[in-house]
Amino acid sequence: MGTLMLYFVVVVHIWTVLFNTCNAARLGPASAKFSAILVFGDSTVDTGNNDYIDTVVRANFLPYGQDYPDGPTGRFSNGKLVPDMLASLLKIKEAVPAFLDPKLSDQEIITGVCFASAGSGFDNQTNAATKIIPVLKQIDLFKKYIARLEGIVGEEKAKQIISGSLVIISAGTNDVAIIKEVDSEYQHFLLDRTQTFVKELYDLGCRTMIISGLPPVGCLPIQMAIARRNSSELRCLDDRNSYAQSLNRKLVKMLQQIQQMLSGSKIVYLDMYKTLIEMIDQPQKYGKQQASDTSANIWIPLLTELNQVS
Numbered sequence: 001m002g003t004l005m006l007y008f009v010v011v012v013h014i015w016t017v018l019f020n021t022c023n024a025a026r027l028g029p030a031s032a033k034f035s036a037i038l039v040f041g042d043s044t045v046d047t048g049n050n051d052y053i054d055t056v057v058r059a060n061f062l063p064y065g066q067d068y069p070d071g072p073t074g075r076f077s078n079g080k081l082v083p084d085m086l087a088s089l090l091k092i093k094e095a096v097p098a099f100l101d102p103k104l105s106d107q108e109i110i111t112g113v114c115f116a117s118a119g120s121g122f123d124n125q126t127n128a129a130t131k132i133i134p135v136l137k138q139i140d141l142f143k144k145y146i147a148r149l150e151g152i153v154g155e156e157k158a159k160q161i162i163s164g165s166l167v168i169i170s171a172g173t174n175d176v177a178i179i180k181e182v183d184s185e186y187q188h189f190l191l192d193r194t195q196t197f198v199k200e201l202y203d204l205g206c207r208t209m210i211i212s213g214l215p216p217v218g219c220l221p222i223q224m225a226i227a228r229r230n231s232s233e234l235r236c237l238d239d240r241n242s243y244a245q246s247l248n249r250k251l252v253k254m255l256q257q258i259q260q261m262l263s264g265s266k267i268v269y270l271d272m273y274k275t276l277i278e279m280i281d282q283p284q285k286y287g288k289q290q291a292s293d294t295s296a297n298i299w300i301p302l303l304t305e306l307n308q309v310s
Contacts, residue, residue: 035164036112037092038145038206039083040138040197041171043118047081048074048098050118055131057119074098076118083114083168090166099141106152112165115141121175122193135171136193139200146204162205169197170212172247177217182243190247191254198255202262212270213251214244216277236280248273 039045043059051060051074058074059065065072067079075081084095092111097104099113117133120126124134133141150158175190176182198209217223218240226237252269259267279285 033164034090034092034166034208035161036110036166037083037087037090037096037168038112038142038162038165039096039114039116039168039170040135040142040201041116041169041212042120042135042174043076043116044170044173044212045081045083045114045168046074046076046098046116046118047083047096047114049100049114049116050074050132052098052100052102053117053131053133055119057127057130057132059118086166086168087112092166099145109145109149109152110161113145115145116170119174120171122172122190122197123175126175126178135169136197136200139197139204142201142204159205163207165206165208167201167206167209168212169209172214173217173220176214176240176244176247177220177223182239184246187243187247187250191250194251195254195258198258198267199262202265207264208266208268210268210270211251211255212272213248215272216241216280217244219277219280241277245273 039047043057048060050058059076060072060074062072063078065075065078068075080095087093087096093108096112096114097108099115104113115133115138117138119130119132120134120138122135124136126134128134146158146162149161152158153161172190172194175186179186194211198211201209216236218237223237223240224234248271255267255269259265
């Protein structure tokens with residue numbers, strides 16, 4: 001219930017963002033037509049890439065995928081992830097496949113894929129020991145995707161597909177969750193990496209991008225567990241949440257500046273902090289009796305790898 005409600009709220013939130021941006025602002029979301037969907041980031045959007053790399057950070061076993069038609073797929077969820085639901089809502093496809101899936105068809109390539117890797121971050125050192133694919137390294141996968149797409153539809157058509165694609169980026173949580181000390185210098189580092197990533201995507205032809213801000217990182221189960229070692233009370237870590245909010249504010253300003261620099265781009269910030277903290281602070285609205293129950297049910301299916309590798 002908690003996870004399903006979370007996904008529903010997130011999809012509606014993104015849908016609202018799309019309604020107020022891009023061609024959706026003019027035509028309405030039902031008429032907004034994206035040629036494909038391209039996904040980058042961490043476990044919140046990884047549809048199975050980690051199943052095809054040498055890492056322990058995987059979700060190819062039950063209870064993951066227990067509600068998915070074919071069972072576990074590598075998604076850190078009991079069923080579909082937000083990109084899948086969004087792709088279906090936009091009438092692009094019913095689910096977004098992992099790019100590393102060796103059985104990927106040409107048609108799947110044409111309508112978009114996922115490059116995300118659970119456990120990853122903008123910092124290449126985040127969970128590096130687990131051999132996941134850092135966000136900036138996902139660009140290499142994207143370049144391979146472009147080459148294959150060009151081989152299927154030709155160079156000019158490929159450019160049209162990429163420029164007409166909806167790009168989803170969800171990352172940064174792992175970076176902030178595992179650092180020992182919170183400081184502004186690391187914020188600047190992450191912002192710089194984010195800017196580099198967005199510019200690279202733009203240079204490769206992407207024009208419409210939705211970038212998710214950080215969630216309440218201090219409410220992740222692993223963060224609360226650390227705090228509980230010195231207290232019997234299960235609580236969110238205020239310093240981590242404040243850090244996430246501070247970084248989000250800086251991210252908003254930076255994305256506005258980047259959009260002005262990159263002609264023809266539409267770069268949209270997605271405020272996930274506000275959406276999720278409300279679910280934690282007001283659990284009764286979402287069918288839960290207490291905040292600790294809500295936060296656990298929200299975060300464990302989404303970011304389980306934090307408990308595994310941190």
